[in-house]
Amino acid sequence: MRRNYSNLMIVGAIFVFVVGCMCPAGRNSGTSTPEPSPSPSSSQTKGSPANDTKTSPNKDEGDFKVEHGSVSNAKYTELAKQIKDEKLLENAAAQLNKALALPEDITLKAEECGEANAFYDPNAVEISMCYELMEHLYLTFRNSGMPDQKAYDKMFAATRFIFLHEVGHALIDQYKLPIMGNEEDAADRCSAFINLEELGQQGVEAVFAGADAFRLQSKSQTKTKGDLADEHLLDEQRFYNSMCMIYGSNSPKYQNIVTEGYLPKARAERCEQEYQKTTDSWANLLKPWRKA
């Protein structure tokens, strides 16, 4: 497959997913911001699940819809065109719509954001995947010494992990799902769940690539108070959690994760259990909204 790296052309299907996961109004992926702000822009007051009478489970009153943002920076023109021409978002929306009922429309956007990030905005009910984030991921991999082709493939895969993280935020918001813990971690686990349970080898590669991006980013960062206080887990933790999910999904197959030192034995021992709990939880939470 011929790829034009200088323009970050996307030839494959970044957004091919079976079901989704989410990042709330103003919440971001935390994947690409070395010094992330705690996203105080989130102004939505969410109703508790118990108080919410607006939606009734199983009613399909919305769809994933697609919008293409305008591009002002010429270096993203080709990328934007490619995403549009190949209907990557449209295909993702179609697959998500086939799998899940929604209480209202959720818009999927690929756009120029002015920062390397991805968001779910609960006020606009939109998921934004920023071209800057895709560029950042590509450069992160390439600058680590990877050949162009590999860096490009990894960018694709890591973007898939992050997209499903944002879908996770969207579903938590739209379905008013109970999250007893850190929502950013829940969104990561939603992405891991969908990738590892629904998307086969492509999904495994997405979780590996997301983990790799966290690992590489952590190397180039000095942790600040802001990082420690941020709602996202530290990149190192997100890396180990991802490793635990992959290992837990099939420990005989992914033994090298432990033998090669990517995951300490002490953590690995309980990853099968941890993975099972994660996937059971997400499967049960999504069940009322799954289409037959």
Ligand SMILES: [Zn+2]
């Ligand atoms: Zn998030």
